[in-house]
Amino acid sequence: MNENLSSKAQYDLSLIHKALHSSDQKAYAELMNRYRDSLYYTMLKMVENQDDADDLTIEAFAKAFRKLPSYTPEYAFSTWLFKIASNNAIDFIRRKRLKAISIDRGFQADDGSRVEISIADNVGDPSDHLEKDERVQKMREIVEKLKPRYKRLVELRYFEEKSYEEIAEIQSLPLGTVKAQLFRARDLLMQMMQDKKDNY
Numbered sequence: 001m002n003e004n005l006s007s008k009a010q011y012d013l014s015l016i017h018k019a020l021h022s023s024d025q026k027a028y029a030e031l032m033n034r035y036r037d038s039l040y041y042t043m044l045k046m047v048e049n050q051d052d053a054d055d056l057t058i059e060a061f062a063k064a065f066r067k068l069p070s071y072t073p074e075y076a077f078s079t080w081l082f083k084i085a086s087n088n089a090i091d092f093i094r095r096k097r098l099k100a101i102s103i104d105r106g107f108q109a110d111d112g113s114r115v116e117i118s119i120a121d122n123v124g125d126p127s128d129h130l131e132k133d134e135r136v137q138k139m140r141e142i143v144e145k146l147k148p149r150y151k152r153l154v155e156l157r158y159f160e161e162k163s164y165e166e167i168a169e170i171q172s173l174p175l176g177t178v179k180a181q182l183f184r185a186r187d188l189l190m191q192m193m194q195d196k197k198d199n200y
Contacts, residue, residue, distance in 0.1 A: 009076035016077060020068060032061055035078060039085055046089045051163060056092060058183045060085035062190070142192050150185035157182060 005013065012034070018027035039060060043053035064071075064081050071080060143154050156162045156170060164182075168175045 005073060005076055009073070009078065012077040013073050016068060016071060019065075028065060031077070035081060036061075039082065042082065043085060043089055046086070047093060052092070054164060054179065056085065056089050058179065058186065060088055062183060062187050063088065066187075066190075142189060145192065146185060146188060150181060150188065153178065153182050154185050154189070 012031065015027040015031050018024040019031070036057065040053055040057045043056040043060075044050065047053055047056065060081065064084050067084070071077065140159075143151055146154065152171070153167060156167045157164075162170065164175060164178055167173075168178045171178065173181075
């Protein structure tokens, strides 16, 4: 244990070791449960929109868990996690302000490139529309490869622009299950996008 860390941070570190070295899914879940609410409210203060805050919270955990092997206990896990989340939110706000992407969200791949899931833009020249149509088509092809339960959730959330609450009602699922499965679906999409890039 790192003696410079608080007891709370040392407990987080023990969970990280379990997650990485024992593939302990409960350890990942506990890390999420410890910081999900506080992270969500931090995101909500930054973006002032509940759905955006939900998405950014999920994105932050997804990004942190993918980068977990590179985490070092020089800082507490919570500090590291909130830094990732804040940077992601700042990027999101900047993009939204500049209207550089559609009203819907994509996600950021490991190499820093932006993957957009849905495009809703009625301005720009025809070549822009063609490029966007091609990106949407590529994303639809990848979504088709997801398991049916994940595929339907992604379609409802990103192609039909339904809220989490609407999806829960349509699918007759608890709200928490919808969010957890979308978290998993997005993680799978990111891996598939990365695999596709690596095969080019």
